[in-house]
């Protein structure tokens with residue numbers, strides 16, 4: 001096990017009716033806030049009215065900026081920065097999913113910075129300060145409610161890039177599983193794929209002596225898999241929604257990567273897909289992750305066999321170690337298919353004409369991945385392997 005530091009400062013406020021406490025939480029950090037949200041689900045679900053009431057009851061002044069779209073755009077971030085500066089905003093409240101939270105985080109680092117906020121996403125500069133951010137979460141998926149990441153798409157070239165720094169971890173995250181009852185089966189499934197991907201990126205490591213976190217990863221995956229079938233059958237099953245919601249945070253708040261280095265190549269490849277084709281991140285991961293696994297499993301067949309046996313209940317005596325490993329990958333792919341996700345580019349209506357462009361962009365800063373280093377050719381091979389079907 002590697003030496004590590006673990007920082008997860010986000011206060012989690014979890015359970016029924018917790019959104020009613022948002023005003024009192026916000027008041028600890030700010031007097032005049034930016035209320036940031038997406039394309040309208042918060043109006044349809046009634047969450048907007050509850051948040052507004054709570055803010056007003058607590059005497060918090062707010063200015064609104066809605067319209068964040070999935071795969072959040074840099075142009076709206078820039079607009080948000082201007083609004084915050086002009087109105088002397090001291091806190092940002094994100095009410096939504098990963099896209100809204102990531103947009104809020106980008107605005108938060110952009111406000112005190114004299115240069116262009118995109119500098120932080122290209123590695124040209126590192127943010128030193130940020131406005132505090134709080135969250136009312138509406139979809140379990142990205143884990144942004146407690147993560148140190150923000151992922152933004154620059155319309156100029158359709159570059160989807162991430163910033164990873166601790167200062168953007170939210171101060172609090174309010175999480176009421178009832179708010180997720182309105183998610184469509186497809187959005188639910190996309191979220192599940194992302195949660196599982198965050199665990200699997202950490203699981204496939206070259207570090208040894210990490211059995212504790214291996215077991216935590218396996219438990220998280222098994223819990224999410226089992227409860228996904230329950231919520232797809234019954235979207236208002238509170239306990240099943242709650243399991244998935246809490247798992248989404250733990251999957252990406254870095255607890256599961258303590259003492260180990262994760263891979264992250266699949267995420268980098270996927271960001272090219274959702275950056276260019278604007279598909280949900282989770283759908284892209286359902287395509288890329290099993291393909292990545294098939295490409296690299298020979299690097300450590302034992303680890304893939306362990307994944308197959310412990311997570312997918314493959315019989316340990318199944319033909320051979322290699323066949324066991326491959327069966328685990330196949331069960332993952334079938335699971336994604338069974339819950340309604342694409343597992344090929346064609347199923348996501350993506351053609352073969354821009355594979356080279358994606359491979360180039362993905363590796364323009366060098367090789368990607370840690371479990372196995374991948375160059376441009378490797379990325380292209382992985383994309384080609386899922387082009388048809």
Ligand code: NZQ
Pocket residue numbers: 037038039040041042045068069070071072096097098099100102138139140141142143144147148149150151179180181182183184187190191194252267274281282
């Ligand atoms: O915009 P609205 O109308 O709110 O609709 C949203 C959106 O269309 C809808 N939705 C959310 N809550 C709902 C709901 N519909 C009905 N009922 C509800 N309760 O769901 C759609 C997807 O929302 P979005 O925020 O895009 O989803 P998600 O949380 O999956 O976020 C995806 C973004 O996060 C990034 C992804 O790349 C992608 O851009 N990621 C961020 C990470 C991070 N910051 O740590 C890590 C991840 O790996 C990921 O890259």
Ligand code: ZN
Pocket residue numbers: 142194197198267281
């Ligand atoms: Zn992800």
